[in-house]
Amino acid sequence: MRGAVRSPGCFAVEHPSSSSSTISESAPERDGHADAPRSLPDCYASLVSFAPWLERGGTAALMYHKLGPRPPRVRLKGLYVAERLFRRQLSELKSAGYDAVDPGALGSQRGAGLRRIALTFDDGFENVLRLGVGPLREHGFRAIQYLVPGLLGGTNEWEQRQGEAVERLMDVSQVRDWLAAGHWIGAHTRTHPWLTRIPLEEAKEEIRSSKRALEDLFGVPIRHFCYPYGDWNRPVRDLVEEAGFETACTTHPGANLPAGDRFLLRRLTARHVSLKWRTLGTWLRVAFLSRRA
Numbered sequence: 001m002r003g004a005v006r007s008p009g010c011f012a013v014e015h016p017s018s019s020s021s022t023i024s025e026s027a028p029e030r031d032g033h034a035d036a037p038r039s040l041p042d043c044y045a046s047l048v049s050f051a052p053w054l055e056r057g058g059t060a061a062l063m064y065h066k067l068g069p070r071p072p073r074v075r076l077k078g079l080y081v082a083e084r085l086f087r088r089q090l091s092e093l094k095s096a097g098y099d100a101v102d103p104g105a106l107g108s109q110r111g112a113g114l115r116r117i118a119l120t121f122d123d124g125f126e127n128v129l130r131l132g133v134g135p136l137r138e139h140g141f142r143a144i145q146y147l148v149p150g151l152l153g154g155t156n157e158w159e160q161r162q163g164e165a166v167e168r169l170m171d172v173s174q175v176r177d178w179l180a181a182g183h184w185i186g187a188h189t190r191t192h193p194w195l196t197r198i199p200l201e202e203a204k205e206e207i208r209s210s211k212r213a214l215e216d217l218f219g220v221p222i223r224h225f226c227y228p229y230g231d232w233n234r235p236v237r238d239l240v241e242e243a244g245f246e247t248a249c250t251t252h253p254g255a256n257l258p259a260g261d262r263f264l265l266r267r268l269t270a271r272h273v274s275l276k277w278r279t280l281g282t283w284l285r286v287a288f289l290s291r292r293a
């Protein structure tokens, strides 16, 4: 049994129970997924660290939220990926021969030599349309945005309640632009609640109505779902399957194997090198220079 552990921000990191929490260097398979080994960085900044592991099997999905410069006083800095870094990540994937696929391909069998990855964006931020479509087009990649239909054209209210900076969400017309550019959309509930903290009937309605609303608005089948905050449990997972979705993404790091649960897909958090590492680097440089002085 798993539980979602709260972390400050849009997503929570799901932790397995203590009996199976070891992530070893050999990247064990669990529930048909390949956990990211401890030797890898916590977050995906560049392909170079991950390429050897990805070559061993499984299909990865990258998880993004917002693109562009961070406004002042942002709490969750890691949810912003600079346009320059985004371009570099796409360029690396393109050079390495990766093809960007929709989440439906994440659990499917991978042909020999075929390199596939899914590019996923949570929440439907307007800055992804503004800054992401160009680089995606230039590299011939398609991506999916998981939308919150109850807040289209509005702002990230669920984050502002935690003191986060205001960011605009795409409106109906902008979502049409995103689709017209060849990209996909999926559902992320109607209002972005913690699904395990509300009554099951309410969770069911959040899940079902998000699918229905997006299909009515945009006239495309909504096949893919993403748990807000990565928050799920077994009843919630089953509700997503019963609602007619084909896949659901979590925030648990790892790659997806054909035997894996398609409603518990793993993703790698794409972001810049964390401040913690930069701070450590600075500290080491200062320590080194002071020893020489």
Ligand SMILES: [Zn+2]
Binding pocket: 010, 122, 123, 188, 192, 228, 229
């Ligand atoms: Zn979200």
